[in-house]
Structures are given as C-alpha cells and as structure tokens.
Amino acid sequence: MLTRFRLMFRSTAVRLSGLYILLFAICAAFLVFYVTAMSERILAQQTRDNLVQEVSDIQRAFDRGGLNGMLRIMERRARQPGANLYVVAGPNGEIVAGNVASLQPGVLDEQGWTRFPFSYRPFSEAGSGREHMAIANVVVMDNGLRVMIGRDLGEPGRFRGIVRRALMVALTIMGIGALFIWFGIGRNALKRIDRMSGASQKIMAGDLSQRLPVGRSGDEFDRLSESLNAMLGRIERLNEGLRQVSDNIAHDLKTPLTRLRNKAADALNEDDAAHRRVALEGIIAESDQLIRTFNALLMISRVEAGSIVAEMSDIDLSAISADSCELYEPAAEEAGLTLETAIEPGLKIRGNRELIGQAMFNLLDNAIKYSAGSKGEPTLRVVLSADAESVRLSVCDNGPGVPPDKRGEVVKRFVRLDASRSKPGTGLGLSLVEAVMELHGGALVLAATHPEDAEAPGLTATMVFPVRRP
Amino acid sequence: METSTRPDLSESDGAKRPADAMVSHMKILVIEDDLEAAAYMTKAFREAGIVADHASDGDSGLFMGTENSYDVMVIDRMLPRRDGLSVISELRKRGVNTPVLILSALGQVDDRVTGLRAGGDDYLPKPYAFSELLARVEVLGRRKGAPEQDMGYRVGDLELDRLSHEVRRAGKEIPLQPREFRLLEYLMKNAGQVVTRTMLLEHVWDYHFDPQTNVIDVHVSRLRSKIERDFDKPLLKTIRGAGYMIKDEA
Secondary structure, X not given: OHHHHHHHHHOHHHHHHHHHHXXXXXXXXXXXXXXXXXXXXXXXXXXXXXXXHHHHHHHHHHHHXXXXXXXXXXXXXXXXXXXXXXXXXXXXXXXXXXXXXXXXXXXXXXXXXXXXXXXXXXXXXXXXXOOEEEEEEEEEOOOOOEEEEEEEOHHHHHHHHHHXXXXXXXXXXXXXXXXXXXXXXXXXXXXXXXXXXXXXXXXXXXXXXXXXXXXXXXXXXXXXXXXXXHHHHHHHHHHHHHHHHHHHHHHHHHHHHHHHHHHHHHHHHOOOHHHHHHHHHHHHHXXXXXXXXXXXXXXXXXXXXXXXXXXXXXXXXXXXXXXXXXXXXHHHHHOOOEEEEEXXXXXXXXXXXXXXXXXXXXXXXXXXXXXXXXXXXXXXXXXXXXXXXXEEEXXXXXXXXXXXXXXXXXXXXXXXXXXXXXXXXXXXXXXXXXXXXHHOOOEEEEEOOOOOOOXXXXXXXXXXXXXXXX | OHHHHOOOOOHXXXXXXXXXXXXXXXXXXXXXXXXXXXXXXXXHHHHOOOEEEEEOXXXXXXXXXXXXXXXXXXXXXXXXXXXXXXXXXXXXXXXXXXXXXXXXXXXXXXXXXXXHHOOOOEEEEOOOOHHHHHHHHHHHHHHHHOOOOOOEEEEOOEEEEOOOOEEXXXXXXXXXXXXXXXXXXXXXXXXXXXXXXXXXXXXXXXOOOOOOOOHHHHHHHHHHHHHHOOOOOOXXXXXXXXXXXXXXXX
C-alpha cells in the first residue's frame, strides 16, 4: 500500500493535482481575507455613520431640553436591545450616568473619535472580569461634562469569524473533493499505464503479436495505444519480411556455397595440372557470382534505406532509355531478338541516374533472358511516354510472362518462378527495380503484353515515375 | 595463386604474363587495417609482379606515402588513427600526386563521388574480385608514366585518330559506330593492360556498377569482328575471368 502510494506520488497526474490544490488554496485564502477585510471596513464605516448621527441627536436634545432632556433620551436609547454605549462623565472622568460600568483610563481625555479600540466593562456585567472592546466619539460640553457615545466591536468581530469559518469549511470540502477526484484519476491512469507496460514487457520479451489494450472511451490513452499498436503492426510486418529475407538468403547462398565447396574438393583430388586449373577457374567463377549476389543485396538494402536521396538530380530519362537500348541492342540481337524503341525525347525527371540506369538494365536483362527462344514474336519494345500524372518507361517482351497471381511475388528477394530456375540470375533483379522505384516515389507495374495470348502473353514491366509538380 | 588471381592465360600462350613488361617495376602502397585481407593482397600483387608495401593505419600510411615514392596507393576508407579520405587529402596537400584507388565497404552509393572529390583517382566497393583490383591498379600505375595522347593511339598496325575519329588498320579505314569508337579508344589507351567489364561500363557508358551479364561482351565481340575480320593477326584478347586487353603480339 505504501509503495503504491509512493508510486502514485511519482505520477505526473498526482503531482499536477498537488500543484493545482496548492494554487487553489492560495487563491481561496486571498479571497477570504479580501472579503472579510472589505466587509469589516464597510461595517466600521456604518458604525461610525451611526455614531455620528447619535452624537448629533444627543447634541440636539441637550440644546433643546438641557442636561435632563439629554439624559432622558440616552436612557431610553440605552434600554433598546443591541444599544450603543452611552456615558456622561464629569470633567475629571468620573462616570455620572450611562450603561458602562468602567472604561479604560484616558478614553475620555480627548474630544472626537477614539484613536484605537478601547476596553470597557458594560454595566450589566460589572461583576465579571470580561472586558469588551469598543470605539466611541467623545464630546466635551460647554459646562465641562463629557459625553461619550460608542459601539461595541463584538459584533463586527463575530461577523468576520462567521464569514471566515464559512469560507474555510467550503474550502476544505472543495479541497477534499478535489483530492478524491484527483486520486481517482491518478489511480485510474496508473492502472492503465501499468497494463500498457505489462503488454510492452511481453512485446520486449519477443512476442510481437501482443497488442496494447484499447478502451472504448477514445481518450488520450486509447489514441496512444492505437498508434503504438499501428507501429507494432508495422514492426511485426517488417520483422516478418526480414525473417523471410534472411531465410531466403541463407537458403539461396547455401546452394552456391555447397557447389563451391564441392568444386574445391574436386580440385583438391585432381592430379592433372590442366584439369585442376579448370576446376580452380570454376571455383573463381562461382565466387564471383557470389560476390555479385552480395553486391546486389547490398545495393538493394542501400536503396531501400533511402540513403541516396541526397544524390537526386534532374536527369534526362529519354537519354537514359536510349543509352540502355543502345547498350542492350547487340545482346538482344545475339539472342535473336529485335529491339524496337518508341522514346519520347526530352523527358526529364528528378532522380538518380545510376539507379534508374541499373533498374533499366535489369529489366532489359530479364526481357532478353526470358523471351529468347520463346514461342512469341521475337521482338522487344521499349516505350517512354508521359502524361499529366506520370512518366512511364516500359520494357515489353513476348516471353512466357508472369501469371497475375505471381506478380507480387517475383519482386521479392530471391523469388524466382519454377520455370526460370534453370536460367542464370540471382533472383534480385526485380527487387532492385522495385526498391529504386519506391525511392523515386514511383512504382513498378507488371502486366501482360498480350493478355489474350495464352501461349506467350509476354511481360510488360513499367517504371511509373510521378510527374514533378513545379 | 597466380591462376586464381589472374586466370587470364590460355594454355597456348604459355606461362608468360602478357602485361609483365608494362608493370614489372611497379611499386605500390596498400593501406588496409584488415591484416588478413592486406596479407592476401600484398601476396597476390607480388605474384602479379607488383611490389606492394603495407601500412595498417592512417598515420603510418600517410608517413610511408610521403616518405617513399609509389606508383599507386590502394587506400581503405575506414582506417584507425586517420581515415582514408583524410589520408588522401593530406597527401595531396603535401604535393604527393600518386594515383590513389579507394577501397570502401561503406554502404553509401554516393561514396564514389565523395572519394573522388577527396582526391582519389578510382574507387572500388567491397566486396570485389582481386582481378578487378589488379586491373585497375595497373591502369592507374601506367597513367602516371604515360600522359594521355591527344592525337591518337597505335597498336601494331591498328591506328586510332582522336581528332578525325578515324580508325585504320594496315592503312585501311574501318567504319565504327560512335560507341564502338569510344570502346576501342579506351582499350587502346590502356593497351597491354587488362580492362575489366566494369571499367568499360564506367568509361564508355558512364555507369558505375557491375554489369553482371554479357552485354559488354557482345559489344566487344562486335568491335573485335570489325577490327579483326579481314586481318590475320588477332589484337583484342579476352582475358578469362578478368576482362579484355588489346595488344600487339609482336
């Protein structure tokens, strides 16, 4: 329980609440003191006004009826409930008449308002030791008599006490209520965070399929959980992809490595120098192929990591297309294929010339490799065109094509269709093209060149570049 | 080891290395911190007739490169004490203009540009085939001794005129496509030396990667048929496992 409590006080919600309570209390205290001070001032003013009125009444009674008239009025007034204090004293300060038994000495010495509240003992309580506080106005008559009219301060003091008590009670209730509410919120938040950290610990332990709990209220916590869950989903997918890739890599590298090992063993057993030389050359060729595979893999991951964005420049896609066709034309001819081109001149895009060149080479490589000797028309077509939305560079062949359901597969690393396994290649060509297109914000679209032809539908691989907005 | 690094000799040629005469006294410096790779490299270079010194960190490499005179330096980018690019720029600052080939395992495609900007002359990403490294080092080493010819090149009875863009063999003009001309020009500029397919793609087509397929070979064989078809003596040789070489076998 104590640890829970300590934990709670470590939580942001509770700390903030504490701060708010403190601020609120300070404001409330200020308010209370301000209100009581103001009401006290107003009450005091009223008392003074009342006393001034009384003094002038008494003065008038004296003028009209002499000492007797004045005393009569004073006596009558003194009997009323909650009456003022009335004192008539001789020139030496001895009390002659009034409703006060004794006064603090010196009160009657000066004419006018008493400078400070003074103590007195009312007549009714002459025997007790209790003293009351009062303020008064003293008038010195022509005959030397002193008349004092005053007001007990017990009343304003009591009022002040009532106001303060009421405010204090209200404040305490508010404070306790706030504490309870904040306690509830803090505890609730704490519980939900506990649940979240529980789930994330499971995830850290390796169970990427775990998800954070999402409530129904759609509040900040739920939104946080939802975004974290989306992130986890992406991580899980990436992780799955990575696992698959490394599985494939392990599998696809094992084969050539085994071949390499066998060749080395053969070379070791070869006695004839010429034969051994041939075997060793085979080993080198095999190693070179492995190096190529590694280079291609590295290239793809560099492109996918997007580390080449800084290298983008304005490039002439028409020139790249024409160059690659020129480069591949003899190879196509050697394979018995005619290379036709329809290249719109002067099309520029923002991109990396090396990467697009290599992507284009890969597509042409594939087209030549797979359509050589196929039943279709021995023609390759390279088409570069543009419209308002995109610049499209297509390599169309009349080979066996890729079945629609396999088109998503063949762009993955090391994926090769069964029919193509006999042909040379790393299974990485289209993966690189796809990665390059993704880097350029475009896409690689695979389609059939002649969808109606079941024998040789052909493959049209199109690099779709988005048109740059000015 | 020689066969594995330079599997370039057909049986009929005998054991004599065709490029020996050109590179017999080449002396190079290898700055590489991976001792195993460096030992393999220096041994392979020695077997190819190249004297290779080795430095294992940037500071000692810089010292050796400044104190001794080399024909080529092979510098790894990632070095302890002082990185490869800083070694190159410091060498250039001290007036050492020895051609430098940069080896790099860094995963950035713009490495080549950065490396060449720092003063390197050629760039080879790891992993590489040793035949590729050897061919490039030989070309760099010769570049130092022989300045570029303005007028043209001559190999045996084959002449290439850089001004008129004409190619003649035994006085007879051979018509070539512009790209074939550039291909031949690069081969003849490096006559007697192995030129790899990657080097051809770099210098003739200006793309910097491993072509992986036979596209370059088809271009070369077309060129070969044009310059050799009507003549007895072959000039353009295929060096198996490495590349091509144009040479007059006198």
